[in-house]
Amino acid sequence: MSKIKEIQAEIVSEFEMFDDWMQRYEYMIDLGKDLPLIDEEHKTDKNIIKGCQSKVWVHAELEGEKLNFTADSDAIITKGIIAILIRSFSGQHPKDILDADTSFIDEIGLKEHLSLTRANGLVSMIKQLKMYAIAYQTQLN
Amino acid sequence: MLDINKIRADFPILKREVNGKPLVYFDNAATSQTPQVVIDAIVAYYSNYNANIHRGVHTLSQEATDAYEIGRKTVQAHFNAKHSHEIILTAGTTHAINIVATGFTSLLNKGDEIIVSALEHHSNIVPWQMLCERTGAVLKVIPMNEEGSLLMDVYETLLSEKTKLVFVNHVSNALGTVNPIEFIIEKAHEVGAAVLIDGAQATPHIKPDVQALNVDFYVASAHKLCGPTGVGLLYGKEKWLNKLPPYQGGGEMIDQVTFEKTTYAGLPHKFEAGTPNICGGIAFGVALDYMNSIGFENIASYEKELLDYATNELKQIEGLRIYGEAAEKTAVISFNVGQIHPYDIGTIVDKLGVAVRTGHHCAQPIMDFYKIPGTVRASFAFYNTKEEIDIMISAVKRAVMMLS
Numbered sequence: 001m002s003k004i005k006e007i008q009a010e011i012v013s014e015f016e017m018f019d020d021w022m023q024r025y026e027y028m029i030d031l032g033k034d035l036p037l038i039d040e041e042h043k044t045d046k047n048i049i050k051g052c053q054s055k056v057w058v059h060a061e062l063e064g065e066k067l068n069f070t071a072d073s074d075a076i077i078t079k080g081i082i083a084i085l086i087r088s089f090s091g092q093h094p095k096d097i098l099d100a101d102t103s104f105i106d107e108i109g110l111k112e113h114l115s116l117t118r119a120n121g122l123v124s125m126i127k128q129l130k131m132y133a134i135a136y137q138t139q140l141n
Numbered sequence: 142m143l144d145i146n147k148i149r150a151d152f153p154i155l156k157r158e159v160n161g162k163p164l165v166y167f168d169n170a171a172t173s174q175t176p177q178v179v180i181d182a183i184v185a186y187y188s189n190y191n192a193n194i195h196r197g198v199h200t201l202s203q204e205a206t207d208a209y210e211i212g213r214k215t216v217q218a219h220f221n222a223k224h225s226h227e228i229i230l231t232a233g234t235t236h237a238i239n240i241v242a243t244g245f246t247s248l249l250n251k252g253d254e255i256i257v258s259a260l261e262h263h264s265n266i267v268p269w270q271m272l273c274e275r276t277g278a279v280l281k282v283i284p285m286n287e288e289g290s291l292l293m294d295v296y297e298t299l300l301s302e303k304t305k306l307v308f309v310n311h312v313s314n315a316l317g318t319v320n321p322i323e324f325i326i327e328k329a330h331e332v333g334a335a336v337l338i339d340g341a342q343a344t345p346h347i348k349p350d351v352q353a354l355n356v357d358f359y360v361a362s363a364h365k366l367c368g369p370t371g372v373g374l375l376y377g378k379e380k381w382l383n384k385l386p387p388y389q390g391g392g393e394m395i396d397q398v399t400f401e402k403t404t405y406a407g408l409p410h411k412f413e414a415g416t417p418n419i420c421g422g423i424a425f426g427v428a429l430d431y432m433n434s435i436g437f438e439n440i441a442s443y444e445k446e447l448l449d450y451a452t453n454e455l456k457q458i459e460g461l462r463i464y465g466e467a468a469e470k471t472a473v474i475s476f477n478v479g480q481i482h483p484y485d486i487g488t489i490v491d492k493l494g495v496a497v498r499t500g501h502h503c504a505q506p507i508m509d510f511y512k513i514p515g516t517v518r519a520s521f522a523f524y525n526t527k528e529e530i531d532i533m534i535s536a537v538k539r540a541v542m543m544l545s
Binding site for chain 1: 160481482484485488489492499500514515543544
C-alpha cells in the first residue's frame with residue numbers, strides 16, 4: 001500500500017468511529033483546526049482556488065523530493081475538507097500525488113461534496129493540488 | 142384567509158424528504174415549486190396534442206396553436222397589457238432583457254446614457270455593459286444606502302436629456318427591496334428615456350399593471366411563478382417593440398424571404414424566431430391562473446406574516462444580522478451570523494432538510510457594498526408555513542453551535 005493510501009485509510013477509519021453526519025462534520029471541522037496554515041504572504045488572489053463559494057488559498061513548496069502544502073479558507077467546513085486532502089498529500093512525492101486516487105472522500109460520507117452543483121469546489125481543490133504536483137514533477141525531472 | 146394545508150397538497154414536491162428530514166423549501170426566490178395543475182398541463186400537452194404551432198393545418202397543430210395563444214392571452218390579462226401582441230414569450234427574463242439590450246444598439250449614440258441601479262443581479266448589469274461597449278454609451282448607477290434602498294435624490298440628478306434608457310429591478314433578488322418604480326418611470330419619462338423593469342423577483346408577490354405603471358418594457362420568468370423553466374415574457378409597448386429590430390433570425394419571424402431581402406413578420410412573431418417553448422407557454426398561462434385563483438392580495442398578506450414572523454425569530458439569534466431592511470420588501474431575508482461563512486450555515490441547514498440559498502446571489506456589487514462574501518438567503522412562498530420557519534430557526538441555531 002502506498003503511503004498516501006495508508007493515510008487515506010487511516011482517515012476513513014477515524015471517520016468510521018462516528019455514527020451520524022453531525023459528528024462527522026464536527027470532526028471534519030476539528031481537522032480543519034490542524035491544517036498547516038498558509039503564510040499571509042502567500043494568501044494572494046493568485047493562490048485562490050476558483051470554483052469555490054468560499055475562499056480557499058493553497059500554496060505548495062518542495063522540500064527535497066517531497067511536496068508540502070499549506071492552505072486556508074474563510075469557511076470552516078471548506079477548511080476541514082482541504083485539511084483532509086492536504087493530510088493525505090503533504091510530504092509525498094509529486095508523482096505519488098499525481099497517481100493518487102481520491103475516492104476515500106466517498107467513504108467518509110462527504111460524497112455530496114463531489115457533486116458539481118456543490119459550490120465548495122472539492123473537485124477544483126483536488127485538481128489544484130494535482131496541478132502543483134505536475135508543476136513540481138516537471139521541475140524534478 | 143388561505144387554506145395552507147389545501148394549498149400544500151397542490152404541490153407534490155412538498156411531500157418529499159431531504160437527508161431523512163421533511164423538505165423545508167426556502168429557496169423560492171431562485172425558483173418556485175410547481176403545482177399539480179401545471180404538471181398536468183405539461184403532461185396533457187405531450188400526451189395529447191404535441192405539435193408545431195402557427196404552420197400546420199392539421200388538427201394537432203391547430204390545438205397546440207390555440208392553447209399557446211391562450212397562454213399568451215392569459216399573460217396579457219395578468220399584466221394588463223393593452224394588446225396580446227405586446228407580449229413576447231421568451232426563454233425567460235435574461236433572454237427578454239437581451240432582446241431589449243441588443244435592440245437598443247441601433248437606437249443609441251456615443252455619449253448617450255443608460256441608468257441602472259446598484260441593486261442589480263449580474264444578468265441585469267452585463268447586457269448593459271455589453272451595449273455600452275458596442276455603442277459608446279455610458280452606464281450610470283443609482284446608489285443604495287445601508288438598509289438596501291435606492292437613493293432617489295441621486296437618481297434625479299443622474300437623469301438628463303442624455304439618458305436614453307433606465308433599467309431597474311422591481312424587487313431586488315438579494316435583499317427583497319421593493320423599488321419605487323412608479324417614481325422611477327415618471328421621472329425617466331420627463332427626460333424622454335425609456336424604462337425597462339425586471340419583474341423576476343416581484344411577480345411572485347405582486348401583480349403589476351403595465352398600463353397603470355406606464356412602463357415601456359417589463360420582463361419576468363414563469364419558473365418563479367409556479368410555472369416551468371425556460372419560458373418568460375417581454376412586455377413592450379407596441380411603439381417600442383416596433384422600433385426595436387428583430388433579435389434573432391429564423392423561422393416564424395419572417396414575412397417574405399428572398400435572397401435579396403427579407404421582410405419581417407409583425408408583432409409578436411418578429412421576436413419569436415424558431416419553434417418556441419410551446420408547452421412552456423401553455424403551462425405559463427395555467428400557472429398564472431393557479432396563482433390568481435389563490436389571489437395576489439392573499440399571497441402578499443400571508444407572505445408578509447411569514448416575513449415578519451421569520452424576521453423576529455431570526456433576530457433572537459445572537460450575532461445575526463439581516464441585510465436589506467427597506468420599509469417595503471418582499472418575503473426574502475438575507476442574513477449572516479457573526480463571522481460564520483454563509484456557505485457553512487447553508488451546508489449544515491441542508492443536512493437538516495432546509496433549502497436556503499448561500500453565496501453572493503449573482504449580485505456581487507451588493508456584497509461588496511456590505512463588504513461580505515455573501516449571505517444566507519431564505520425566501521418564502523405562499524405554500525410555506527410558520528412551522529417550517531421554526532424548523533429553519535432551530536437548524537440555524539444548531540449550525541451556529543457547531544460552527545462557532
